[in-house]
Amino acid sequence: MYVYTYICIVKLEQAIQSTKFKNEVHKATLNVLYTAWWLKTLMSKELKEFGLTHEQYNVLRILKGKHPEQMCVKDIGCRMIEKNSNVPRIIDRLELKKLVKRNDSEFDKRETVITLTQSGIAVLEATTHKVNELMKDEVVMNEKDATSLNMLLEKLRASE
Amino acid sequence: MYVYTYICIVKLEQAIQSTKFKNEVHKATLNVLYTAWWLKTLMSKELKEFGLTHEQYNVLRILKGKHPEQMCVKDIGCRMIEKNSNVPRIIDRLELKKLVKRNDSEFDKRETVITLTQSGIAVLEATTHKVNELMKDEVVMNEKDATSLNMLLEKLRASE
DNA sequence: AACAAATAGATGTATATACACTTAAATTAA
DNA sequence: TTAATTTAAGTGTATATACATCTATTTGTT
Numbered sequence: 582m583y584v585y586t587y588i589c590i591v592k593l594e595q596a597i598q599s600t601k602f603k604n605e606v607h608k609a610t611l612n613v614l615y616t617a618w619w620l621k622t623l624m625s626k627e628l629k630e631f632g633l634t635h636e637q638y639n640v641l642r643i644l645k646g647k648h649p650e651q652m653c654v655k656d657i658g659c660r661m662i663e664k665n666s667n668v669p670r671i672i673d674r675l676e677l678k679k680l681v682k683r684n685d686s687e688f689d690k691r692e693t694v695i696t697l698t699q700s701g702i703a704v705l706e707a708t709t710h711k712v713n714e715l716m717k718d719e720v721v722m723n724e725k726d727a728t729s730l731n732m733l734l735e736k737l738r739a740s741e
Numbered sequence: 742m743y744v745y746t747y748i749c750i751v752k753l754e755q756a757i758q759s760t761k762f763k764n765e766v767h768k769a770t771l772n773v774l775y776t777a778w779w780l781k782t783l784m785s786k787e788l789k790e791f792g793l794t795h796e797q798y799n800v801l802r803i804l805k806g807k808h809p810e811q812m813c814v815k816d817i818g819c820r821m822i823e824k825n826s827n828v829p830r831i832i833d834r835l836e837l838k839k840l841v842k843r844n845d846s847e848f849d850k851r852e853t854v855i856t857l858t859q860s861g862i863a864v865l866e867a868t869t870h871k872v873n874e875l876m877k878d879e880v881v882m883n884e885k886d887a888t889s890l891n892m893l894l895e896k897l898r899a900s901e
Numbered sequence: 902a903a904c905a906a907a908t909a910g911a912t913g914t915a916t917a918t919a920c921a922c923t924t925a926a927a928t929t930a931a
Numbered sequence: 932t933t934a935a936t937t938t939a940a941g942t943g944t945a946t947a948t949a950c951a952t953c954t955a956t957t958t959g960t961t
Contacts, residue, residue, distance in 0.1 A: 592895055598820045601806060603873075605887035606880060610780055611822060612894045617777030618823045619898055620770055625949080634916065634949095646761060654940060660758045662771060663778045665919050669941055674916075691926045691939040713763075719900045720766060722893075727765035730893045733886055734772045735752055738779055740879045785919080794919095796947065814910060825949050829911055834946075851909040851956045 609737070620720075627715050631708045632678065636663070638712075640671050641680065641705045644697045651694035653686060669693075680704055769897070780880075787875050791868045792838065796823070798872075800831050801840065801865045804857045811854035813846060829853075840864055 593612045594600050602608035621635055628638050643660045644652055658668045672695060675681040680701035686692035697705070722730075753772045754760050762768035781795055788798050803820045804812055818828045832855060835841040840861035846852035857865070882890075 593891070597822055599806065605884045605891060606882050607876075609882065609887040609890045609894075610876065610880060612891050613773060613780060614777050614822050616894045616898060617774050620773060622825070622949095629949095636917065646759065655938085662757055662774045663918075665782070665917095667918070667920095667941095670917080686939095689927070689939080693940065716767075716770065720770060720897055721899045722766050722769065722897050724765045726893055726896060727769040729889065730769045730897070731753070731765060731772050733882075733890045733893065734769075734776045736886060737880055737882050737890070738776060739881045782919095789919095794946065815908085823948075825947095827911095827948070827950095830947080846909095849909080849957070853910065 613734070613737075623715065623719055624712060627711050628708060630711070631704055633704070633708060634674075636661075636666055636671050637675055637680075638705075638708060639666075640668065640675060641697065641701060642709070644681065644695060645702070645705055648697050648702070651684065651696045653689075653692040653694050655692070657695065675701070773894070773897075783875065783879055784872060787871050788868060790871070791864055793864070793868060794834075796821075796826055796831050797835055797840075798865075798868060799826075800828065800835060801857065801861060802869070804841065804855060805862070805865055808857050808862070811844065811856045813849075813852040813854050815852070817855065835861070 593608060593615060596615055597611065602611070624638075625635050628635060633641070639661060640657055643657050646660075654668050654672065657672075658664070658666065661668065672681060672683065676683055679698055682696050682698055684694050684696070686694045753768060753775060756775055757771065762771070784798075785795050788795060793801070799821060800817060803817050806820075814828050814832065817832075818824070818826065821828065832841060832843065836843055839858055842856050842858055844854050844856070846854045
């Protein structure tokens with residue numbers, strides 16, 4: 582009996598139906614953009630089950646990092662992956678769903694401080710569990726390769 | 742006389758002010774998402790000068806790839822980096838700016854075929870020139886590293 | 902040929918991004 | 932201490948994403 586193992590690496594060429602890259606660096610930039618889209622889409626599929634968007638989930642995770650401490654809107658913004666996210670509006674949706682709570686800051690009256698609710702913690706934990714399972718299945722990568730990838734990405738952004 | 746060369750690699754930890762990564766693979770996924778945002782933001786700065794968004798530019802480049810052939814909306818969509826892009830609406834804005842032209846397909850009346858206008862070609866060429874210059878300055882990466890990066894990203898998406 | 906299913910594009914809605922602007926409060930300078 | 936500047940959050944607008952639905956064709960099946 583023979584067992585055939587097909588290891589199908591989907592190349593960027595197939596994904597965006599193009600073969601005209603100026604050079605490997607050009608291809609790499611498109612590859613990063615495409616992979617980011619791929620990751621977001623993958624995660625969103627799981628998040629949708631919990632009525633969360635990718636960005637709402639990101640805010641919840643940031644709040645969890647400091648919980649039970651409160652965080653002001655600005656500090657949440659600084660930790661967002663996409664720096665132009667409009668945090669007050671993402672908070673709006675989370676507050677409507679009773680996953681976070683807004684309070685005026687006593688320390689600085691310009692600030693609004695945000696806390697996770699019990700419900701927010703519960704939803705976040707359940708979601709994180711499912712997302713981690715998904716990632717384990719779909720993102721097939723060993724620690725050594727991941728370390729190389731991290732190094733290369735940080736090298737690419739060297740001019741930052 | 743001493744010359745100090747500071748090579749500052751901005752780590753993800755600084756960018757999103759977090760050090761709590763489950764493992765290198767987890768960090769790599771966040772790193773891909775952050776780098777994609779970084780690249781988009783960088784490019785958008787240049788594109789804004791030409792009144793184009795990242796996605797509008799992407800559509801123009803795709804059309805250029807086949808020019809002077811026409812392309813239908815669906816074929817443009819297949820080549821987009823972000824597959825959920827709403828191509829008809831991106832075409833709407835490009836059409837308003839007279840950079841592309843819509844025509845009914847003779848071959849299949851359900852299809853709309855799109856062509857670059859002379860103005861579209863001119864704008865695209867000027868933009869591409871500026872964007873390439875910018876990339877050369879900001880994305881500091883040699884071909885060998887870029888090849889490794891491409892390999893790793895495709896490995897990461899292996900389950901696709 | 903007639904009808905069912907599939908496909909292409911357009912359109913509607915909720916959410917997000919990108920960015921400018923407003924308001925209130927805090928900080929700094931005169 | 933008042934006035935100017937800066938900062939935090941919220942709000943407005945255009946564009947985009949994600950996804951569902953609608954309409955007009957085309958294709959496939961009987």
